[in-house]
Amino acid sequence: MASVFDKKTNEVEPLKREHEAEKEALVNKIGQLTIDVDWLKKKTTTSLGTEEKKDLIDFKHEKLTVRHQCELLDLSRSTAYYNSADPEPSDNEITIKNA
DSSP: OHHHHHHHHHHHHHHHHHHHHHHHHHHHHHHHHHHHHHHHHHSOOTTOOHHHHHHHOOTTOSSSOHHHHHHHHTOOHHHHHOOOOOOSOOHHHHHHHHO
């Protein structure tokens, strides 16, 4: 008779482990979503242009990668890293051209 109870206990243990693993994954997801929401609250993204979105990216953020920030802002990573060429020539370039 005792073996009946042992069998049920053995079947329950894997279910408990599976439940705990699922619970841990959900807690981690909630934590990540909380960070996302907090970050977005600080950075209002409605009707922002590309340059404004680029200015919002925090390259040194502890918990949000640049990739994830770009996803939240609907901005490509290449755009985030792109630095436009300086259209103004330097004084040295002007001197060389005028020589």
